[in-house]
Amino acid sequence: MEKLLLRNVDKENSHTIEVYLRSGGYQALRKALKEMSPEDVIEEVKESGLRGRGGAGFPTGLKWEFAAADVKEPKFFVCNADEGEPCTFKDRVIIEKDPHALIEGMLIGAYATGCRYGYIYLRGEYPIGKRILERAIAEAYEKGFLGENILGTDFSFDLYVHSGAGAYICGEETALIDSLEGRRGEPRIKPPFPVNAGYLWQPTVVNNVETLANIPLIVERGGKWYSGIGSPDCPGPKLYAVSGKVKKPGVYELPMGTPLSEIIYEHAGGIVGDRKLKAVFPGGASSSVLTPEEIDVPMDFPSLAKAGTMLGSGAVMVLDETDCIVKTALRLIEFFRHESCGKCVPCREGTDWLVRIVRRIEEGQGTESDLDVILSVSETMENSFCGLGMAAHNPVASTVKKFREEFLRHIKLGRCPFRSG
Amino acid sequence: MDSFRIVIDGKECEAYPGETVLQVAERNGIIIPVFCYHKELRPEGACRVCLVEVEGAPRLATACTLKAMPNMVVRTNTERVRKARAGVIELILNNHTLECPICDKSGECELQMTGFRHGPKKSRYAEPRREKDIVIKGPLIEIDNDRCILCRRCIRMCGENMGNRVLGILKRGYQAYISPFKGDFVESGCEHCGSCIDVCPVGSLLDRAFKYKDRPWRMEKTWTTCTFCGSGCRLEVDTYHGRIKRVVGRIGVNSGHNRGYLCVRGKWGWDVVYSERRLKKPLLRDGEGLREITLQEALEVLKERVCGKPVNLYVESSLTNEELELLSAVFGRENVTSDAYSFSQALSGISEITGRFEADKLSSIYSADIVFVIGDFIEEVTPVVATLLRLSVIQKGKRLIRLGTFPSKLDSVAFQTLLVKEEELLDTLKHFIMGTLDASYTSNNRDIDRVAKVLRNKKVAFVLGGMTLFSPDVKEVAKTVSYLADRLVSKSSVVVVPPKANAIGVAKLFDLKKPSELEGEVNVLVNVELDRDFPGTELKKGFTVLFSPYYTPDVALADLIIPVETGLEKNGTVEGLEGELQLRSSFKPEYSLLEVLRALPLRQVDIRRREVVLNCELGHTKLRKEPDQLYLSVLLGRTGWNSVSYYSENVGKVATGRVLLLNPEDGRGREIVTLKTSGGELTVPVEEKEEIPKGRALLRIERFTRDVSKLLKGYFPSVTGIPCKLLSEA
Ligand SMILES: Cc1cc2nc3c(=O)[nH]c(=O)nc-3n(C[C@H](O)[C@H](O)[C@H](O)COP(=O)(O)O)c2cc1C
Ligand code: SF4
Ligand code: SF4
Numbered sequence A: 001m002e003k004l005l006l007r008n009v010d011k012e013n014s015h016t017i018e019v020y021l022r023s024g025g026y027q028a029l030r031k032a033l034k035e036m037s038p039e040d041v042i043e044e045v046k047e048s049g050l051r052g053r054g055g056a057g058f059p060t061g062l063k064w065e066f067a068a069a070d071v072k073e074p075k076f077f078v079c080n081a082d083e084g085e086p087c088t089f090k091d092r093v094i095i096e097k098d099p100h101a102l103i104e105g106m107l108i109g110a111y112a113t114g115c116r117y118g119y120i121y122l123r124g125e126y127p128i129g130k131r132i133l134e135r136a137i138a139e140a141y142e143k144g145f146l147g148e149n150i151l152g153t154d155f156s157f158d159l160y161v162h163s164g165a166g167a168y169i170c171g172e173e174t175a176l177i178d179s180l181e182g183r184r185g186e187p188r189i190k191p192p193f194p195v196n197a198g199y200l201w202q203p204t205v206v207n208n209v210e211t212l213a214n215i216p217l218i219v220e221r222g223g224k225w226y227s228g229i230g231s232p233d234c235p236g237p238k239l240y241a242v243s244g245k246v247k248k249p250g251v252y253e254l255p256m257g258t259p260l261s262e263i264i265y266e267h268a269g270g271i272v273g274d275r276k277l278k279a280v281f282p283g284g285a286s287s288s289v290l291t292p293e294e295i296d297v298p299m300d301f302p303s304l305a306k307a308g309t310m311l312g313s314g315a316v317m318v319l320d321e322t323d324c325i326v327k328t329a330l331r332l333i334e335f336f337r338h339e340s341c342g343k344c345v346p347c348r349e350g351t352d353w354l355v356r357i358v359r360r361i362e363e364g365q366g367t368e369s370d371l372d373v374i375l376s377v378s379e380t381m382e383n384s385f386c387g388l389g390m391a392a393h394n395p396v397a398s399t400v401k402k403f404r405e406e407f408l409r410h411i412k413l414g415r416c417p418f419r420s421g
Numbered sequence B: 001m002d003s004f005r006i007v008i009d010g011k012e013c014e015a016y017p018g019e020t021v022l023q024v025a026e027r028n029g030i031i032i033p034v035f036c037y038h039k040e041l042r043p044e045g046a047c048r049v050c051l052v053e054v055e056g057a058p059r060l061a062t063a064c065t066l067k068a069m070p071n072m073v074v075r076t077n078t079e080r081v082r083k084a085r086a087g088v089i090e091l092i093l094n095n096h097t098l099e100c101p102i103c104d105k106s107g108e109c110e111l112q113m114t115g116f117r118h119g120p121k122k123s124r125y126a127e128p129r130r131e132k133d134i135v136i137k138g139p140l141i142e143i144d145n146d147r148c149i150l151c152r153r154c155i156r157m158c159g160e161n162m163g164n165r166v167l168g169i170l171k172r173g174y175q176a177y178i179s180p181f182k183g184d185f186v187e188s189g190c191e192h193c194g195s196c197i198d199v200c201p202v203g204s205l206l207d208r209a210f211k212y213k214d215r216p217w218r219m220e221k222t223w224t225t226c227t228f229c230g231s232g233c234r235l236e237v238d239t240y241h242g243r244i245k246r247v248v249g250r251i252g253v254n255s256g257h258n259r260g261y262l263c264v265r266g267k268w269g270w271d272v273v274y275s276e277r278r279l280k281k282p283l284l285r286d287g288e289g290l291r292e293i294t295l296q297e298a299l300e301v302l303k304e305r306v307c308g309k310p311v312n313l314y315v316e317s318s319l320t321n322e323e324l325e326l327l328s329a330v331f332g333r334e335n336v337t338s339d340a341y342s343f344s345q346a347l348s349g350i351s352e353i354t355g356r357f358e359a360d361k362l363s364s365i366y367s368a369d370i371v372f373v374i375g376d377f378i379e380e381v382t383p384v385v386a387t388l389l390r391l392s393v394i395q396k397g398k399r400l401i402r403l404g405t406f407p408s409k410l411d412s413v414a415f416q417t418l419l420v421k422e423e424e425l426l427d428t429l430k431h432f433i434m435g436t437l438d439a440s441y442t443s444n445n446r447d448i449d450r451v452a453k454v455l456r457n458k459k460v461a462f463v464l465g466g467m468t469l470f471s472p473d474v475k476e477v478a479k480t481v482s483y484l485a486d487r488l489v490s491k492s493s494v495v496v497v498p499p500k501a502n503a504i505g506v507a508k509l510f511d512l513k514k515p516s517e518l519e520g521e522v523n524v525l526v527n528v529e530l531d532r533d534f535p536g537t538e539l540k541k542g543f544t545v546l547f548s549p550y551y552t553p554d555v556a557l558a559d560l561i562i563p564v565e566t567g568l569e570k571n572g573t574v575e576g577l578e579g580e581l582q583l584r585s586s587f588k589p590e591y592s593l594l595e596v597l598r599a600l601p602l603r604q605v606d607i608r609r610r611e612v613v614l615n616c617e618l619g620h621t622k623l624r625k626e627p628d629q630l631y632l633s634v635l636l637g638r639t640g641w642n643s644v645s646y647y648s649e650n651v652g653k654v655a656t657g658r659v660l661l662l663n664p665e666d667g668r669g670r671e672i673v674t675l676k677t678s679g680g681e682l683t684v685p686v687e688e689k690e691e692i693p694k695g696r697a698l699l700r701i702e703r704f705t706r707d708v709s710k711l712l713k714g715y716f717p718s719v720t721g722i723p724c725k726l727l728s729e730a
């Protein structure tokens, strides 16, 4: 398949504006500003069927339409570059290797929705990305793609980079906005949604890095063309970050809906040492686990939801037969306990309780009734305030359901069977 | 606003746009358990205990954040809901300390009640309890984080409702805990309003003066009115065997106009009752010294030396109506002065426009479009009125405009703040009169024109209060405001915030004179402290009787001293911001003013009706407008107001010292200066602050002592707008 999102990344100095311009960069912006009305752009994005790549899969065109319809001024356009979930590293490729595609996508989105100011909320642990983005923004200002009266039109847009401080919850869009405002990052009540009351309670569009990188392609080649790629009800190219026990971990650009098995065995080269596949988390640390029997599933939002898990950010984590599932579940839930903001009871208390139970099981001190408690706590956590708590229990609950035997073996043996001695 | 119907648990309920399902349910008697929700606070949605089932929605929703929508069908008591709620409560209880037997909150703890009614029947928690051994102690408040359920009511209360932002969360997730931002209450700017304690559902935020002192279920509860200032707050006094154990406001439950909000004086000042400075026995001057006498003897002396003579009556204006009536019946009303003199000047100014010697009720702010506050330091003098003004903005969406000389806490919620020199206040008000009448008028000041434009055609509640009531221009200011209100298109109101609990009663009952105008032969001082209530004046010669709860400095000037009760020990009424307010006490004081007075003969008093003269001519400022003139304002702060910090050990713990605040251009780096007025000199430490306007010297004091009082000689009743000079200290 033709490389679309990763079309530039292998070029030398792909992060510079010269290279980007030479590959036809900022032509989409020119086209949008000179030949299209904001409504046309939104129409085109709607037709493309693009759904947000940040995890929730919300239709981007629709989000823009809501923001465009709000009359409050000024409006803000925010790129969510917080990428904080374990084993997720797909946005980083774009940030570091093709920053201008991101900036161009933001510009087009801001034009379509009437936003005057933009922020890139960047993960605190991406200092290289920060330098690259800041340089790219400076270049764009110099060439007149940012600032006042861009390309001689009425459209003006200023863009800033804001570094996070290492909290995963600040990837959640309303917590991100709180953090951007200088507060403690915690999710806000929705509604109102950011498109109506976001940054400084003004209309605010929040889009993921990868989502935005798709925009220049859609404007350049048309929504119709785009909608033909991959799964019909969830089209487009997708970046899959594959990690764990595969021979070639990395970021792969494939059409939406590529079967998980194909990603693991063809693109990522299969399992290390040709061992047996044990389990896969198909959509990042907060997705429910899949067993080897379930990996023919197409990797897109609806198919994975149907399979009882989720695409999330598209981070595929692969475990092989030598990995302990209890230990894995423990590590994942420890991450969420650490990252829970603590605002709501189910997440704050539930993550801690799960850590304590799973740790006890892992240490050989568990009982069978612990497994029922895990499933019931996990149900309570469904009532959390935000997506973090609602999903944090998934890696534990799903492994208890699908690998119950292995949990029971820890309980009966009184130790981890994967540990020698 | 059209109402619509929703169905909750099969019951058809009327709902209004913007209401949450929880609000509709509450109004219809359907109980949904809550922890983080509080009627007075912005919904947080954090605890997740108020979960309900909504037809057509896959997930359970939190009733406290869910907006009611037409035709919504809600269930609050299904198996699924009960299980989810119990699940949440189980999570809270798992690591909760459950030290109810020693917890002050026990008996009125929401976790106890809700846990018992809606929680799980038995524990499944097999882990060791996670302790959170983080106790933060302030002078009056303590946070015991081990009991905290992180509902964040305190944070929202302090930050949003009170505007203080003292409390916050440190760390995150299961390690999160509540703390003042800078670790320490005082350093983080705590005003000790006690509101955070009041809304804490559990025993985490504690009143240190009450800690381990008693149990909620056995104390007698009496609702009364605080008499430490003119806010007139309704509060609950809890006693056991006739001894006060604590005072609570009960925010959201309290039926007073203060809705349960209090300030440090109301919350903690109750221990004035037990002050070591209380007078214990009547005293009679005998040669050079004082000698204890019986009440009977005191009455004899009164009859002999005072009754029937022309009396100069000095009344402090937190006395009750009943006391005032009887005082005037016993001592006459020809020569009466009071600390309410300045306040009565304001009413007098209003009467010249309206023909009525009165102002409007505070509640008129709720039916106005704009709340226009004129005055400085309302938050110090009448803190709860300032809180109510703030809440009218953040809860009711009113637009607040403030006109004053010094910056105020209210400015952070103001639509517009106009800071002008005191001597320009009247002119500014006149610009508004012109600007609202004539759309083409310009004052050459953009902000003033902007405000004038906003005021046009609006229903405005003018609120005059704070230190501005003690300005030389008080009468003219009140009159001009009244004139402005009268000329606005819709019916606008003028509220004058009484500085003391019964200033209105005193002003209405008596035709007050200045102390210098008194013509009697003997002096009767009731609850008065001369330096505080009549700064800069001298007592008239003659036999002097002092009725006072405390051993005040004036004891030295008096010939006969009779102890009386404090406000919390009284039954009676005062005339407050919202009309008549009730004082109730559950215990009997040893000495009672009313009882003393009842034993004395009444005199013939002719009730003269107050003459009100209409006069629509607006006057000019009494202050000289000279560019280099430095003006002094003396601010008796929040804790020291009404001498509370002097008699209350509790409030004394958070009292501050005396300091002169100056703009750096006036302070010029000096750390100490001598302040000089026509009355005297005072050497004080200086603090430079950008916010203090140039040409103003703000003397913040905790108490009116003789030396401060002297500075104001000849200016009664003004404590602001006093010409002064700074002499450098060598
Ligand atoms: C706990 C949590 C963490 C999240 N982290 C990220 C993130 O790091 N990057 C991101 O783009 N979206 C993240 N999201 C999703 C955002 O809330 C939001 O849906 C997204 O930025 C919208 O962009 P999109 O429509 O382009 O996908 C997170 C959501 C949750 C609940
Ligand atoms: S689920 Fe609750 S505690 Fe967890 S991150 Fe979201 S709001 Fe915070
Ligand atoms: S007492 Fe008042 S000011 Fe102090 S922390 Fe509590 S709410 Fe805030």
Ligand code: SF4
Residues within 6 Å of the ligand: B143, B147, B148, B149, B150, B151, B152, B153, B154, B155, B178, B196, B199, B200, B201, B202, B204, B205
């Ligand atoms: S201290 Fe009290 S009010 Fe504050 S969060 Fe804890 S439980 Fe809630």
Ligand code: SF4
Residues within 6 Å of the ligand: B226, B227, B228, B229, B230, B231, B232, B233, B261, B262, B263, B264, B265, B266, B267, B382, B383, B384, B385
């Ligand atoms: S504001 Fe005044 S009336 Fe209210 S509690 Fe404080 S001192 Fe008492």
Ligand code: FES
Residues within 6 Å of the ligand: B033, B034, B035, B036, B037, B044, B045, B046, B047, B048, B049, B050, B051, B062, B063, B064, B065
């Ligand atoms: S009361 Fe509704 S979430 Fe706490």
